Amino acid sequence: MSKIHVTTVVNGDEVEFLADPRETLLDCLRDHLGLTGSKEGCGTGDCGACSVTVDGVLISSCLMLGVEAQGKKIETIEGMANGEELHPLQRKFIEHAALQCGFCTPGILVAAKALLEKNPDPTETEVRYWLAGNLCRCTGYDKIIRAVMDAASEMRGAA
């Protein structure tokens, strides 16, 4: 199958790649752009490990085709820290031991950031429902929820 040329912006950088039309955005990020921070846990939209934002909207990148990225703005885990300075969510995840294997972590961080941008003061229940699309098999979610709540509170304090 002949490939399609795609130009898009990822984490602020303009990038180009040739996509097989069957490839997902996740495949393209990982295999063509070397951005392996987004993970494939299921490929069916059920685990959230591949979470990215496209034009500011949180999506599962395993459910979007790579060719659909043409002309869009994509943000992935690799763009979350500002140089050496971690996003408060990243810092709080380390401090709260909110990761064990860490495989779900990029997707959860991207999803949690999208939540806090919409709702800077979520309740525990709101965090739990927002993250219900992100599976973590290691932690039982307890420390993840605490880390998100703590990051939210720090970010509100800083604002």
Added chain:
Amino acid sequence: MPKDEIKDFRLVGTRPNRPDGLDKVTGRARYGADITAPGMLWGAVLRSPHAHAKILKIDTSKAEALSGVKAVVTRADFPTGLTGEDWNLQENTMAGEKALYDGHAIAAVAATSSQIAQEAVRLIEVEYEVLPHVTDVDDAIKPDAPVIREGAADATVPEGMPPNVVKYFEFGRGDVDAGFKDADLVMERTYKTEATHQGYIEPHACLGQLGADGKGEMWVCTQGQWYIRQMCSAVLGLNAAQLRVTPSEIGGGFGGKTTIFMEPLSLALSQKAGGRPVKIVMSRSEVLRATGPTASASMDVKIGMTKDGKLTAARAEFRMQGGAFPGAPVDMALYCCLAPYKIDNVEHIGYDVLANRPKCAAYRAPGSPMGAFAVESLIDEMCRKLDLDPMDVRLKNAVREGDQASYGPTFGSIGLAEVLEATAKHPNLSAPLGPNQGRGVASGYWFNHSGETSVSLAISEDGNAQVSVGTPDIGGSRASIALMVAETLGIAYEDVRVNVVETGSLGVNEPTHGSRATFASGKAATVAARAAIKEMCRRAANEWGIDEEAVEWVEGAAQPAGPNAGEFPPMSIKEIAKNMGKTGGPISGHHESVPEGVGASFGCHVVDVEVDPETGHTKILRYLVVQDAGRAIHPSYVEGQYQGGAVQGIGWALNEEYVYGDDGRLQNPIFLDYRMPVASDLPMIDTQIVEVPNPGHPFGVRGVGETGITPPLPAIANAIQGATGVRMSHLPMTPTKVLAALKASQE
């Protein structure tokens, strides 16, 4: 070490940031599928759509003709003549004469892209003769069940057993019949649990390369790089030392990544493709259909109890299927199920049964959750009948140091009584309950494990320490090992780097399994650090011209052991390291052994649920884990193990199960239908770490990974009875099942 001596440590017991945290929150950490190699090909696997079928013919010609395809392998490419578990592994890697379960590998392809490899797989033509199949354990043990493999039974199986029974266990002590006579209440019940999957979010992935000279390399997500090396070598007939296996970061394992599945296929394909590296990444449905879930179980338990709650006798008869190969953890289930209780009369019987399902692998305390579901459910029901407090009964019958375990050995230092006492005092146990709400408690047990361990430690030129361990870090073991080494050497936590290394760097290590990483690698690293300290003291002694024995190590420096040794200012690790080239060369320490002194771990969980009488849905309101850690080296990661184990157990109790259709095919091979707990299903998971130090470990560690998955199954069933009066004896306790039970009880 006296039981209650809490030492004041400088670092052990603190909660520093984990060393791999930064890589993991930035997406830099490299997992199984995250790596590529020059000239790399992509592999894909053709899998059987049938539960049981003779393979009459495989025609790969169309696949081979597809442009971009570089190699195709079938079983014909593997060596023959293997026996025992090596044969089982080979047969599971790639079907031989028969496909034994839905998802069994039939052929594999390597091509220049993943899309071409998938396309080529679809071009392979297989002729099957479909055979009758069986997937349920109670059907599989029937005398007239379809026979999965003739002659697979081992010497433990008595003459005349049904054909799919491949192992038989029988052990006990005392006189159970006399024990039942001494009881005021004797009850007998049958329980069933369904197969569940470890559910690690990272699918299996590997990148294998093998040349015509038999030299190979592999990058793989695994709990045990030496197991991968040994098993791949056995299956492919390779020389193990010629295969170098590097573990990636691992995205969860829980026992499921202690064995091989498609790893040998990448090597076989690579060799056929002229040595080009081949990457294989499983899809989620391949993971669920064709890796190693846990066994399903059918269990009869009979227990006798006096009216004041003393257990007089117990009999457990368990049947388990672990797929089309021997190895269901029925023995472990029997060993663990009565372990928390001191009972004089016990009888255990077990059957390991073949069925047309994937070969089971270890899953967190393999066997223990099923056994606990049966025994802890029945004890709870009996407590309710006799109007006894379930915590009192557990404490009254609790095993203590010096007691003989139900399965034979005598317990050393254990902390069950301390766990139960801490549980009884916890505020969760007195939280008020509303309508349709109930509380359940249950205990759980795991032996913990040691295993072959090899660790090497080296002092760097600037006086820091690097530690090479062979146990992949799944839940924070690099942090705990760094803490113990830094504590021992008297240096900062940040000055220790722990590396999980490839098979070429150390002697053989068993995987990270059996809750052993912090126990065994931690103990070996501590011994290695002490060896380095001894050497540094020797260097200082030489420098000062005094006897080596007259030097001691205090706070990261050598110093004269007393006024008689001489007057010298302390010589720091940095000074000694800086000069090591001139004082005798590199300073290191290493340790190889099967570390002795494993400490068993008991836990007790308390759960409050609310059952919706209209839907049968069970909501977890509160959850408490209390468990003996021996000593918590990094308490956050101990809590993490407790919480993660509890939530896997909650999933097993309420939602998760392998559902096979009448056609023998797995009906729910995606996460949408294999429904694991999500954040909105759960409350916070409260934890309490009990510390009864293990005298067999320099810091008292027992191992904490596994016990926590065991109590949730019965604890939740017990809570549901509290809420509804209905006793659920078949997991998972889905809304449909609970509703049906409620309806039946009202009729």
